Amino acid sequence: MAFWIASSPHNHNQTKTPNLMRLVIYATLPGILAQWYFFGWGNLIHIALAMATALVCEFTVLSLRKKPISHELFDGSALLTALLLGICLPALAPWWISVIGTMFAIVIVKQLYGGLGHNPFNPAMAGYVMLLVSFPLQMTLWQPPLSLVAVDLNFTNTLTTILTGFTLEGYSVEQIRTTIDGITMATPLDTLKTNTGLGLTVLESIESPVFGDNFALGWEWINAGFLLGGIFLIFKKAIAWQTPVSFLISLFICSFIGYSISPDSSASTMFHWFSGATMLGAFFILTDPVTGATSTKGRIVVGLLAGLLVYLIRTAGGYPDGIAFAILLCNMSAPLIDQYTRPRTYGHIKGDK
Amino acid sequence: MDNDIAPQNSKEADVTDNIDEQEAAAEKLQAAADLKAEYKELAIQGLWKNNPGLVQLLGLCPLLAVTSTVTNAIGLGVATMLVLICSNVTVSAIRHWVPKEIRIPIFVLIIAAFVTCVQLLMNAYTFGIYQSLGIFLPLIVTNCAIIGRAEAYASKNPVKQSAFDGLMMGLGFAIILIILGIVREILGQGTLFDGAELLLGDWATVLRIEVMQLDSQFLLAILPPGAFIAMGFLIALKNAIDNHLKAKKVVDKDLVIERVRVNFDS
Numbered sequence: 001m002a003f004w005i006a007s008s009p010h011n012h013n014q015t016k017t018p019n020l021m022r023l024v025i026y027a028t029l030p031g032i033l034a035q036w037y038f039f040g041w042g043n044l045i046h047i048a049l050a051m052a053t054a055l056v057c058e059f060t061v062l063s064l065r066k067k068p069i070s071h072e073l074f075d076g077s078a079l080l081t082a083l084l085l086g087i088c089l090p091a092l093a094p095w096w097i098s099v100i101g102t103m104f105a106i107v108i109v110k111q112l113y114g115g116l117g118h119n120p121f122n123p124a125m126a127g128y129v130m131l132l133v134s135f136p137l138q139m140t141l142w143q144p145p146l147s148l149v150a151v152d153l154n155f156t157n158t159l160t161t162i163l164t165g166f167t168l169e170g171y172s173v174e175q176i177r178t179t180i181d182g183i184t185m186a187t188p189l190d191t192l193k194t195n196t197g198l199g200l201t202v203l204e205s206i207e208s209p210v211f212g213d214n215f216a217l218g219w220e221w222i223n224a225g226f227l228l229g230g231i232f233l234i235f236k237k238a239i240a241w242q243t244p245v246s247f248l249i250s251l252f253i254c255s256f257i258g259y260s261i262s263p264d265s266s267a268s269t270m271f272h273w274f275s276g277a278t279m280l281g282a283f284f285i286l287t288d289p290v291t292g293a294t295s296t297k298g299r300i301v302v303g304l305l306a307g308l309l310v311y312l313i314r315t316a317g318g319y320p321d322g323i324a325f326a327i328l329l330c331n332m333s334a335p336l337i338d339q340y341t342r343p344r345t346y347g348h349i350k351g352d353k
Numbered sequence: 354m355d356n357d358i359a360p361q362n363s364k365e366a367d368v369t370d371n372i373d374e375q376e377a378a379a380e381k382l383q384a385a386a387d388l389k390a391e392y393k394e395l396a397i398q399g400l401w402k403n404n405p406g407l408v409q410l411l412g413l414c415p416l417l418a419v420t421s422t423v424t425n426a427i428g429l430g431v432a433t434m435l436v437l438i439c440s441n442v443t444v445s446a447i448r449h450w451v452p453k454e455i456r457i458p459i460f461v462l463i464i465a466a467f468v469t470c471v472q473l474l475m476n477a478y479t480f481g482i483y484q485s486l487g488i489f490l491p492l493i494v495t496n497c498a499i500i501g502r503a504e505a506y507a508s509k510n511p512v513k514q515s516a517f518d519g520l521m522m523g524l525g526f527a528i529i530l531i532i533l534g535i536v537r538e539i540l541g542q543g544t545l546f547d548g549a550e551l552l553l554g555d556w557a558t559v560l561r562i563e564v565m566q567l568d569s570q571f572l573l574a575i576l577p578p579g580a581f582i583a584m585g586f587l588i589a590l591k592n593a594i595d596n597h598l599k600a601k602k603v604v605d606k607d608l609v610i611e612r613v614r615v616n617f618d619s
Contacts, residue, residue: 108582134573 017116020238021076025083027233028284031225032087038145038218041158042091046098050082050089053102061111077116081105084124084284088277088324089131090141092173095162097138101127121331122291125324132324141173142187145218148209151176188216189276190320192267201264215268216275223279230283239287242299247282248273250307258315266315278310281323291331297341298334305337306330392517399521405498406529407591412496415489416530417580421541424548426534428482430527432471432490434520437499439467441519444507451508460503461494468494481551498526529587536583540574543567 035043058078062069082102089098105127113119132139146153153176157167166172177186186194188210195205210217233239251272258266272278286292286306293302306326313322405411412433419425443463444451451459472490475483483490493499502522507515538545543565549557573579 130573133576133578134571135569136572137569 015238017075017077021080023236023238024233024284025076025080027229027238028083028087028226030228031222031280034218034221034225035087035091038147038221039091039143040146040153041155042093042143042153042162043086043089045159045162046089046091046093047083047086049095050086050098050102051079053099054078054082054106057103057106058111061107065111065115067115072115075116078106078110081110081123081127084280085127087280088124088128090139090143092141092143092158092161092176093138094165097131097135101131104130117290119290120335121328122285122288125285125327125331128324129328132319140186140190141177142190143173143177144186144210148217149176186210187276187320188219188271189314192271193314193320196265202267203264215271219276220274223274226279226283230279233283233287239283240296240299242296243287243292243303244282246300246303247286247307247310248278248303250304251278251311252307254308254311258311272311272314276314276321277323281306281310281327285323285327286330291334293334293337293341295338295341295343297343298337301337301341302330302334305333391514395514395518396521399518399523399525400528401525401591404525404529404591405501405522406526407588409498409501411498411501412526413584415492415496416526416533417577417584419486419489420530420533420537420580421575422538422548423531423534423546424482424552425485426530427527428475428479428552429486429489429493430523430530432475432486433493433496433499433530434523434527435471436464436467436493437502437523437526438516438519439470440464440499440503441507441515442512443467444503445510445512445515448508456508457500457504460500460508464499464503465494479552481548485548485551498522532587533580533583537574537579539564540571540579542570542575 032043032047055073055078058073059069062072082105085101085105086098089101105123109121109123109126110116110119143149143153151157151167151169151171153161153167157169161167161173161176167176188208191208191210192202192205195208196202205211230239230244234241234244252269255266255269255272259268286303293299309326309329310322313319313325317325319325399405403409406413406416415429415433419429440460440463444460468491471493472483475486475490502518506518510518535545538547543563545562545564546557546560549560553560571579574583
C-alpha cells in the first residue's frame with residue numbers, strides 16, 4: 001500500500017479568493033454603518049459608483065487580455081478595491097472623482113501590472129493618492145458630521161450634490177461646510193494641523209465643534225467600527241494580526257513620545273488612533289496579502305514603518321492624514337523587507353542559507 | 354605556342370580591362386546603393402528602432418520634466434536637435450586627430466560649447482521659452498543621447514552621415530517630446546499650443562486650440578508622475594507594434610522553411 005505523498009503545507013485553509021474577499025467586505029460593514037450614521041449617504045453613493053466603474057473596467061481589461069472573465073470578474077477583488085476607495089473619498093466629492101479614481105486603480109495600478117496578485121501597490125490607495133495629487137480642491141471637500149450641518153442632507157440632496165455640486169435647494173458644497181457662524185469646518189486632523197500652524201495649542205483647538213466630546217466627532221465611531229471589523233477578520237484568520245498590531249503600537253509609541261515632549265502642540269495618542277483613516281488602514285489596507293510583506297517578522301517591520309510614517313506625515317507633512325502615502329511607501333519597501341526577514345527553512349540551522 | 358598564347362593573353366587582358374571597368378562602375382553603383390541603404394538605416398534607427406526616447410531611454414530627465422506643454426516640448430526638441438547635429442558634425446570632422454584616451458572630455462567640451470550657443474540664441478530670440486525651460490536648457494549638456502551618438506556613431510563615421518544621424522536621432526527625440534507634450538497638455542489643461550507665441554512670435558497666438566473645457570486641471574498629467582505614466586504607455590504602444598510586425602514576419606519565415614523542407618525531401 002502506497003501512502004499519498006505531497007509537499008508542505010499539509011494543513012490547508014480551504015478559503016478561496018471570492019470567499020476571503022466577501023469576508024473582508026462584510027467586515028467593513030460596521031465602519032460603513034457608522035460612516036452613514038454620522039456623514040450621511042455620500043459615501044454609500046460613492047461606493048456604488050466606484051463598484052459599477054470597477055466592474056466595467058475589470059470586464060473591459062479582462063476581455064482585452066483574453067482572461068477567463070466570469071472567473072476573475074467575480075472574485076471580489078475589484079469590488080473590494082472599489083469599496084475601500086469609496087470609503088476613503090470625501091462624502092460630497094463630485095461623481096467623476098470616484099469614477100476616475102476607480103478607473104486608475106483597476107486599469108493602471110492593478111491590471112497593467114498583471115492583475116490580482118501581481119500589483120506592487122495597493123490599488124485603492126494608489127487611486128486615492130492619484131486623486132489627492134490631481135484634484136486637491138475636490139478631495140478636501142470634507143463635510144462635517146451631520147449633527148453640525150445646517151442643511152438637511154437627505155438621500156436626494158446628497159445625490160444631487162454629488163452629481164451637480166448643489167443640493168435641491170441650491171446650497172453649494174461650500175455652504176454646506178459652513179456653520180451658522182460662517183466658519184468652514186474641516187476634519188479634526190485638518191483643523192488641528194491648521195490651528196497648530198497658527199500657533200494655537202491643542203487644548204484650544206479641540207474646543208472646535210468637529211472634535212465633539214471625545215477625540216473626533218463621528219470619526220471615533222467610524223474607527224471603532226473598522227476596529228470591530230478588523231478584530232472579526234483576525235478572529236476568522238482572514239488577516240494576520242502582526243501587521244495591524246505592530247502598526248498601532250508604532251503609532252502609539254510615536255504619538256506618546258511627541259505628546260510627552262510637547263503636550264501643547266501634539267495631539268493625544270488616542271486622537272491619533274481614532275481619527276482619520278487609522279483603523280481602516282491598519283486592518284483593511286495594510287494587511288493586503290498582495291502588496292504587504294509575507295513573513296511574520298516582515299509584517300511586524302512593515303507595521304512599525306507604517307506607524308512611524310503616518311505619524312511623521314500627520315505632524316510634519318503637508319497633508320493632514322498620511323495613511324495612503326505611508327501605505328504606498330510601505331508597499332514599495334515590502335519586497336526588500338521580505339528579503340531580509342526570510343524565515344528559517346525547517347531543518348536548517350540559524351544563519352545557514 | 355608563344356604566338357598562340359600572346360593574343361589570348363591580350364584578349365584576356367582586354368576582358369579583364371572590361372571587367373575592371375564594369376567592376377568599377379558596379380562598385381560605384383554599389384557604393385551609391387550602400388550609402389542610400391545606410392541613410393535609410395540611419396533614419397529607421399533614429400526614428401523607430403533605436404529611438405533615443407522610446408528605446409534607448411536616454412535623456413529622460415528633460416523628456417519628463419519639460420513636456421507639460423507642446424510649446425515647451427517643441428522648444429527643447431529643437432534645441433536638442435540643433436546641438437545633436439552640430440556636435441555630431443564637429444566630432445566627426447575631428448575624429449582623426451582626437452586621441453582615444455581623452456575623447457570623452459573633448460566631446461563634452463564640444464557639446465557644452467554648442468549648448469551655450471543655443472542657450473544664448475534662445476535667450477536672445479525666444480525669451481519666454483528660455484525662461485520656462487529654465488535649468489533644462491543648459492542641462493542638454495548632460496543629455497546622454499548626445500554624447501552617446503558622438504561616441505557610438507560620429508567618432509567613427511564621415512561628416513555627412515554623422516550629420517544625418519544627428520538629424521534623425523534629434524528628430525526621433527523631438528517627436529517623442531512633442532507626443533508627450535500633446536498628451537499631457539490635453540489631459541492637464543485641455544488646450545494645445547498654449548503659449549506658442551513665446552516660441553514662434555506674436556502671430557502664433559492663433560495656433561492655440563481649446564480642445565476641451567476642464568472644470569479643474571488634471572494635475573497628475575502636468576506633474577512628473579503623469580509624464581512617467583504617459584511615457585510607459587508610449588513605450589508599451591511601440592513594443593506592441595513591434596510585436597505585431599514580428600508576428601507577421603514569423604508567418605513569412607514559416608512559409609520559407611516549408612519550401613526548404615520540400616526540397617530536402619525530394
